[in-house]
Amino acid sequence: MGRAIIEKILAAHAGAAAGEVAPGRIVWIDLDVRSARDFGGANVVEQLRRAYPDGPHLDDPRKTFFTFDCVVPANTIPYANNQHACRTFARGAGCRVFDVDSGIGSHVVIEQGLAVPGATVVGTDSHLNILGAVGCFGQGMGDTDIAFAFKTGRTWFEVPESVKVTLVGRPSGRATAKDLALLLCGRLGSKGLLGRVAELYGECIDALPLAGRVTVCSMATEMGAIAAIIPPSTQVLAFCGRRARRPVDGVYADPDAAYAAAVTVDVSELEPQVARPGRPDDVVPVAHVGDVPIDSVFLGSCTNGRLADFVEVARVLRGRRVKAGVNCSAVPATREVYGELLRLGVVERLFRAGVNVSNPGCGGCAAGQIGMTGKGEVQVSTSNRNFTGKQGAGRTYLCSPATAAASAVTGRLCSVAEVVR
Amino acid sequence: MRATILRGRAFVVRDERGAPIDDIDTDMIFHNAHLALTDVAQMGRHAFGNLPGWKDFPQQAQPGDILVVGENFGCGSSRQQAVDCFRALRVAALVGESFGAIYQRNAINSGMPLVVAPGVVRRPAGATGHIATGDEIEVDLAGGTLRNVSRGEAVPGAQPLSRVQLDIYQAGDLMAYGATAKG
Numbered sequence: 001m002g003r004a005i006i007e008k009i010l011a012a013h014a015g016a017a018a019g020e021v022a023p024g025r026i027v028w029i030d031l032d033v034r035s036a037r038d039f040g041g042a043n044v045v046e047q048l049r050r051a052y053p054d055g056p057h058l059d060d061p062r063k064t065f066f067t068f069d070c071v072v073p074a075n076t077i078p079y080a081n082n083q084h085a086c087r088t089f090a091r092g093a094g095c096r097v098f099d100v101d102s103g104i105g106s107h108v109v110i111e112q113g114l115a116v117p118g119a120t121v122v123g124t125d126s127h128l129n130i131l132g133a134v135g136c137f138g139q140g141m142g143d144t145d146i147a148f149a150f151k152t153g154r155t156w157f158e159v160p161e162s163v164k165v166t167l168v169g170r171p172s173g174r175a176t177a178k179d180l181a182l183l184l185c186g187r188l189g190s191k192g193l194l195g196r197v198a199e200l201y202g203e204c205i206d207a208l209p210l211a212g213r214v215t216v217c218s219m220a221t222e223m224g225a226i227a228a229i230i231p232p233s234t235q236v237l238a239f240c241g242r243r244a245r246r247p248v249d250g251v252y253a254d255p256d257a258a259y260a261a262a263v264t265v266d267v268s269e270l271e272p273q274v275a276r277p278g279r280p281d282d283v284v285p286v287a288h289v290g291d292v293p294i295d296s297v298f299l300g301s302c303t304n305g306r307l308a309d310f311v312e313v314a315r316v317l318r319g320r321r322v323k324a325g326v327n328c329s330a331v332p333a334t335r336e337v338y339g340e341l342l343r344l345g346v347v348e349r350l351f352r353a354g355v356n357v358s359n360p361g362c363g364g365c366a367a368g369q370i371g372m373t374g375k376g377e378v379q380v381s382t383s384n385r386n387f388t389g390k391q392g393a394g395r396t397y398l399c400s401p402a403t404a405a406a407s408a409v410t411g412r413l414c415s416v417a418e419v420v421r
Numbered sequence: 422m423r424a425t426i427l428r429g430r431a432f433v434v435r436d437e438r439g440a441p442i443d444d445i446d447t448d449m450i451f452h453n454a455h456l457a458l459t460d461v462a463q464m465g466r467h468a469f470g471n472l473p474g475w476k477d478f479p480q481q482a483q484p485g486d487i488l489v490v491g492e493n494f495g496c497g498s499s500r501q502q503a504v505d506c507f508r509a510l511r512v513a514a515l516v517g518e519s520f521g522a523i524y525q526r527n528a529i530n531s532g533m534p535l536v537v538a539p540g541v542v543r544r545p546a547g548a549t550g551h552i553a554t555g556d557e558i559e560v561d562l563a564g565g566t567l568r569n570v571s572r573g574e575a576v577p578g579a580q581p582l583s584r585v586q587l588d589i590y591q592a593g594d595l596m597a598y599g600a601t602a603k604g
């Protein structure tokens with residue numbers, strides 16, 4: 001019987017137990033990259049120090065990293081303390097810190113060539129499964145899990161079932177990768193892929209550039225999935241190979257792979273979508289939400305913080321301005337993206353259009369790098385979660401960068417078609 | 422050896438109409454405003470602090486209680502505080518219809534017994550296998566059985582822990598397990 005992508009990746013990391021890899025079985029796997037963010041990182045350090053007072057704490061410092069992205073730079077003393085505890089630990093242990101200027105860890109490991117097709121990467125970020133965008137197995141875990149991974153370089157894992165998800169049809173010209181992600185979330189629901197890995201197929205998936213793949217895979221968590229994996233295109237393989245400075249191979253499913261389920265989603269004529277406050281899976285077409293005046297807009301996050309996302313925003317804002325009274329912030333995912341935005345003049349264009357451009361990081365998605373929402377505030381966000389209370393006391397709608405930019409211009413939730421003709 | 426048969430008072434998470442509350446995410450269990458806390462003892466008072474109507478849970482819960490929850494419990498972020506806050510309140514075990522994958526690992530790896538029992542909250546009052554808050558229940562981690570002791574009924578559907586999960590539980594937590602054996 002053939003194997004699905006996740007089974008092949010796990011088998012390649014299971015050593016002598018490769019033959020035992022099958023859905024439902026528990027196997028021990030080697031981890032190519034182990035990381036911790038400022039969120040959770042200090043607890044990892046504390047656990048290691050407590051369990052191994054005399055060290056050593058790391059199986060391999062060259063495979064171990066800290067990535068600070070949640071609250072960057074720290075704006076509370078506890079966060080500053082936690083970050084500094086990680087820094088000090090890393091100095092002693094000899095592992096690298098991508099510090100507060102670096103950006104979102106899951107993106108940094110792709111840019112640095114650490115997360116490559118077929119690799120296994122763990123960290124304290126629940127959206128680390130975003131690495132499925134490059135055909136890599138990424139997994140978010142808690143502090144104990146990551147402390148154990150730092151120490152041993154291994155972990156136990158229950159081999160998940162795989163689901164083959166095929167998108168058929170051609171979306172409208174206005175729909176973006178985010179609209180595909182939202183549609184999937186709405187169709188499959190918050191538990192639709194619970195504990196499973198989705199392999200994504202279809203012409204509109206094949207055609208996605210890396211940034212779009214990142215967007216789609218970033219919302220696997222919101223569908224309860226272990227991960228969503230897109231088989232790497234030649235473009236993705238070339239990108240990762242350049243970054244890793246060595247050739248990389250993609251891992252693809254066997255033609256006779258067995259899937260727990262096969263799902264087909266029709267995306268013909270798909271129009272821009274939006275998730276209503278409280279639930280990422282409460283998804284409707286933008287055109288159906290009615291009249292929703294907005295107070296603020298957040299552009300960024302690991303879902304939509306790539307160069308292409310801000311270029312799209314700048315295109316919508318060309319010759320227009322953010323409506324007076326609407327607070328609009330943009331936060332690039334990484335320092336590299338930020339540099340490109342500067343080089344291409346996008347930062348200045350956004351600035352002139354009335355957007356508040358901030359340093360790289362999780363921005364409005366995490367604990368308030370660029371502020372929180374107040375009670376009664378209505379926010380439009382390009383991030384992936386809008387659970388009550390996450391971005392503050394207000395109500396958050398999730399949508400694409402194009403929809404968010406158009407809404408910033410009109411001051412109410414609207415489709416890009418209303419603004420750009 | 423830690424006991425693998427646990428008995429305690431059930432604390433069932435339902436809404437005011439008696440329906441399960443599914444998709445309780447980690448921000449509802451332990452809000453991100455308290456994320457910088459690293460001392461487990463301090464975490465108990467924030468348990469369910471952002472779940473509407475459940476603010477008094479830390480006062481209501483008693484040591485040894487078994488928390489019974491609906492589907493996709495603990496979805497959302499990877500924060501271990503969302504497990505640790507229950508450990509701080511000395512909750513003895515979690516029984517749920519299904520759990521977020523990261524949450525499930527966090528519980529097992531920190532030594533908190535977690536049992537998957539599809540349908541356990543959905544069964545209506547009066548039906549065989551219904552569990553109400555206050556009932557005494559007994560869960561067998563190795564055997565995968567659940568009983569409502571107060572009503573003298575078996576509750577169907579509970580799944581046993583796997584070998585690795587039991588070994589981690591017996592060692593205390595994953596770190597302690599790692600000090601003794603490694604896969």
Ligand code: SF4
Nearest residue numbers: 127301302362365366
């Ligand atoms: S942007 Fe949001 S979802 Fe993404 S890694 Fe940061 S905090 Fe997590």
